[in-house]
Amino acid sequence: MTATKQTNLSAIGMHFDNWQDAVEAAIATNQLMVTGEVRGGQLVQFNDTSGAQLNILAVEPFSTFVGFNSLSQTYAHVEMINDVLALCEIVDPSGAPLKTVTAHLAQGPLLADEPAQPWQQLTVAALADEASTSVDAEDWQHQHPETPLGAVESHGVAVISSGSGAQAPDASATFSGRVMQSTTLRNQLTGQEFHHVVLDSEFPLDVCIPAESLDKLPEKGEILHGAGTLTASILAPTGGCGCGSGGCGCGGHDHGSSAANSGGCGSGCGCGGH
Helix, strand or coil: CECCCCCHHHHCCCCCCCHHHHHHHHHHCCCEEEEEEECCEEEEEEECCCCEEEEEECCCCCEEEEEECCCCCEEEEEEECCCCEEEEEEECCCCCEEEEEEEEECCHHHHCCCCCEEEEEEEEEEEEEEEEEECCHHHHHHHCCCCCCCCEEEHHHHHHHHCCCCCCCCCEEEEEEEEEEEEEEECCCCCCEEEEEEEECCCCEEEEEEHHHCCCCCCCCCEEEEEEEEEEEECCCCCCCCCCCCCCCCCCCCCCCCHHHCCCCCCCCCCCCC
């Protein structure tokens, strides 16, 4: 089975005609949380009960990017490439390198001006643009004889390694792995469904796929292969201005209150929600 190409928003059940509609819908919930202060502005996040996330950088260069509250966890040395894109060297508990990838990091704008952050506890998810399943490893290997099962190949890392300035690195990647668990989730904001799959890959990886893109939910033991955008989140960021974490001088915020009540979106943040 093969999924048709979708946007990152569709992969987490947030299919909108454009990004602005998604931002306005998130703001209308009055549930945006302030993640931190960035250059006099704010980084805010919408968290859907399904695990879908929308991050809004409400200061120049003004960016909106999605994420997912993944189950899988790993360790990584993290270095920001720009406000959103991070270079993540994923390691095992002993420090042995497993894989290096580029991903959109939920806390990226808070760390953009900070040095590399070693030994961060990280979650990683692939928001699938396309995906297919095979019944087992033998069937998958027959179809992909040149590709090792479980490989996660980052386009951004390939661009960086090439040293060429002709292309800019991004968070796109291909992935494969054995399905460890899967479920169909419903995005509370939109009512749209999407599949959430936990893969046994080169490193722990969650994958989100639009529900309508596959004939059925991938089953445990099947092989899932596809391409999409890698997103990541640090479970306990140690750098930047994580408001309320001390040392930033911004006074912190009540993480139980909405951004609208703490000077965030809907109150002059500049994210377009006016």
